[in-house]
Amino acid sequence: MSTIQTQIVTVFGATGLQGGSVTQSLLNNPKYKVRAITRNPESDASLTLQKKGVELVKLDQTTATVEELAKALQGSQSVFLVTAAQSYGEAEGQVGKKIVDAVVLAKVEHFIFSSLVNCEKISNGTLPVTHFDQKDEIKVYAEFQASKNPTSLTVSFVYIPFYYQNFETFFAPKKSEDGQSYSITIPFNPKIPIAMADVTDVGAIVSAILENKTKYANASIPFCHTVSMNDIIQSLSKFYGFDIQYNYIPPQVFGTFPFPNAKEMGNMFQFYEEFGTFPGLDLSIAPNLTHITTFDEYLSKKKQ
Template sequence: MSDKIITVFGATGKQGGAVIETLAKSKKFKLRAITRNPDSPASQELKKKGVELVKLDMTTASVDDFAKALTGSYGLFLVTDFYTYFGAEADIGKKVVDGAVKAKVEHFVFSSLSACKKITKGEIPVPHFDLKDDIKVYAEEKAKNGAFVLSTILVPFYYQNFESYFPPTKSADGTYYTITMPQEANVPLDIGDVNDVGPIVEAILNDKQKYAGVTIPFTTPLKMQEIVDKISKATGKTIKYNYVPPEVFAKFGFPGAEEFAHMFSFYNKHGAFPGQDTTIAPKLTKLTTFDEYLNNNKYYDNLQ
């Protein structure tokens, strides 16, 4: 094992957890996780894998606090959660960037999303995308000045979102299921397995200079009818797709409905990664197909 330390933010979440899982298995780096509660069951599971735990509340941490937490780190992986920080997401991310500079971190790997507001010239603002891009732009300026090497990944709509945000719902008569979304039926949706973040980030960390300044999106795009057909085949249940226009979906009233509606408006018009090179990621790792995900997922076994 190398003496190089990789510090992972969001280590108990989906993306950070995938990075920890991959790096813990490869044993190429020492691992450190930033956690608000080191005593939580999820944090203790990390500790069992040999991960060093550092207690830090990102909502109140200063630049110096982040620098202290990053002391001795060769690299880091940062993912920020809009639904935890909301409007403060960009400010917190920039403090991590400044902390990394002070701690002399060499390789900064950031999980970002497309700059929707910028790309659409203000037509489609999507805060949980745009605030991440604000962090990316800030980190790029630091990288240009030689503070660290920056590599960026762009994640697609997770396969796992069909378990949580948009699961199949049973019809009143129990004869079929429906997935309701504001994704146009004939427009491919950029989707992927969140667990693929792990091996992609590992490959990036293994070759700092090759991926210096490089942005790497990953996707295995499918149309919604293809998606419901594959779920039907995997489960033996009838799954139908119900398209709801974004402007209608925005009025559904649940927290985040308008945000999701804007996101899908962007997807419908531009895809998730306009102007980005999606051919890099498959060279770094074999991307999990939607069929593979379905065949190895117990969630769909429980559709009654």
């Protein structure tokens, strides 16, 4: 009777939406052992992962050195990295590149990064979106390191659009002051189709990439369904059982609002309107790796 040769996959952000999806998908395959890098291994989310068989390594990737990160990655065949702008701010690019250096130092064979397009570059400098642009800088740096180490390092990239999950958090329906109506306010023209996705689809996509490292070497794989905000509002109204109004605010106006990152968010939605979410990227790859969840399917799962 043959035994399965397990591979260690280290996941950054394993307690978050993207990393959590990747972790769960890998746990379903006895071929993989998951290692999670976490600041707080005593948190409820971390302990839940540990109970499922995930190895926890305590490390603050923001302050850790390349050598400390490499030690945490030692023995890993693959690494999945998602960087959180809210955790790193303007240091996101610096932290991501440091992790890439650690991947090289630890002799990791396959590096998969959740990237985004460079809005500032594509818009010729008119629409900078820091948390997009810095991810692209990390991606470019990872490609550079792979080109320097072609026999030892393979890199692949996934691209995730606006999450369906955002309609449960920042863009959830808000009740009016008189309690008589609900609305959603987003700086995006409701008639223009926009790319969206269920973030939990990323786990199956990353698993498929890991299963065929050679085929997806240097690949950039976005996934999405394209839907208008008008259609989203109709589906949400049906789901909740009450009418929801859509308040469209031009992104240039939204960017002047007095809350953190309003300008960046306004630029992001203006970029979506003018260039789309994934300009120049191939949308045909992901549907061959897994079923891409529609918004109505996502809502149906919420009812279960």
